[in-house]
Amino acid sequence: MAALRGEVSWFCCGSAWGPCGTAGGGACGTCSSGNYQHAWPNTSDACLAITRPDRCGVTGVTRRGCGFRHYTTNLCTGARVGTTIADCGPQTDLFCGERTCCGSACGSNRIIDLTPAAYSAIASLSAGLRPCSVDTV
Amino acid sequence: MNQTMDRRRLLATAALGGVVGATGLGSLAPEAAFAAEPATIEPGAPDPNFAEGRISRISGSMLLVTGSDTVLHSIRITDGTSIWKLHPTTFDRVVVGDGLYARGVRLPDGTLAADSVWVNIVNLHGHIAAVGRNVLHLDHQGRRIVAHVVPDRSAAVYNGTPAVSDLSLLRVGRHVQVLGAWHPDTNEIDIATVYAAA
Numbered sequence: 001m002a003a004l005r006g007e008v009s010w011f012c013c014g015s016a017w018g019p020c021g022t023a024g025g026g027a028c029g030t031c032s033s034g035n036y037q038h039a040w041p042n043t044s045d046a047c048l049a050i051t052r053p054d055r056c057g058v059t060g061v062t063r064r065g066c067g068f069r070h071y072t073t074n075l076c077t078g079a080r081v082g083t084t085i086a087d088c089g090p091q092t093d094l095f096c097g098e099r100t101c102c103g104s105a106c107g108s109n110r111i112i113d114l115t116p117a118a119y120s121a122i123a124s125l126s127a128g129l130r131p132c133s134v135d136t137v
Numbered sequence: 138m139n140q141t142m143d144r145r146r147l148l149a150t151a152a153l154g155g156v157v158g159a160t161g162l163g164s165l166a167p168e169a170a171f172a173a174e175p176a177t178i179e180p181g182a183p184d185p186n187f188a189e190g191r192i193s194r195i196s197g198s199m200l201l202v203t204g205s206d207t208v209l210h211s212i213r214i215t216d217g218t219s220i221w222k223l224h225p226t227t228f229d230r231v232v233v234g235d236g237l238y239a240r241g242v243r244l245p246d247g248t249l250a251a252d253s254v255w256v257n258i259v260n261l262h263g264h265i266a267a268v269g270r271n272v273l274h275l276d277h278q279g280r281r282i283v284a285h286v287v288p289d290r291s292a293a294v295y296n297g298t299p300a301v302s303d304l305s306l307l308r309v310g311r312h313v314q315v316l317g318a319w320h321p322d323t324n325e326i327d328i329a330t331v332y333a334a335a
Contacts, residue, residue, distance in 0.1 A: 015205035017191050017236035018319040022278050034183045069180045084181035094312045095334045099297035117187040120240045125255045126221045128316035
């Protein structure tokens, strides 16, 4: 898979406090906020029918199953983290055309959501959205 | 010695009572603090340098936190710890019952010397069910969330445009992502940033 460029955010899952308490273990049943995991928009036909990155013109979101490894780079800093698929998401088509930049480093459309542990390894949780690239090596 | 090890040593010194301030650690804005750290945790695995849960006790500069999985964490706040609670704030604003995510360095005694603590932070998706005066009512996973607009703090990002304080373009039925701070033991949050599609 060629590196995919877009936006990254974060989500909570597993045992959690507050409004996250209802999140559960995600589509794979294994998701935990403290683990290096992520949600991917194309884990199954049913998942893709919800996330619909194609509606935003995003191509290259390869079908991958639970446990598959992706590596996400924060384009603001160059920091990188490796995670495994634990859920379906983000719902790309709800934010079609959205663009996030750090100076000249930009990403359009949401392509991956990281757990708090993973996201906070490459960005501050208080920065809810960052441009990123995603690859498999 | 690389930068990561320098930071670990300095944080450990701070946690053990040394006088280390933010200037001694360089910028501790989270974005900058972690930019140079390589991710060495195996994908899929838990990160020992990360903790989450609710504060059950505060003792001096130590937070005793009960993880949502019931694991107990001791989190040390140092002079260099950055604390977020709707906005960057200070340790005296943190109280028992708050939820948190923390990142730092795990010391040999199991204590987490915190680089960053995000208190009550939430990042929710939902549909706007109603709009009131300085409040949004959100449908989030079948539950109602009351999201308060905080003057001089809350901002909106419309389809990736720069954040603005004008939230008047938010409409019933729109899907939004809300980054904010939870009011413990309620269904209410304060809004830091609302991300809305076009």
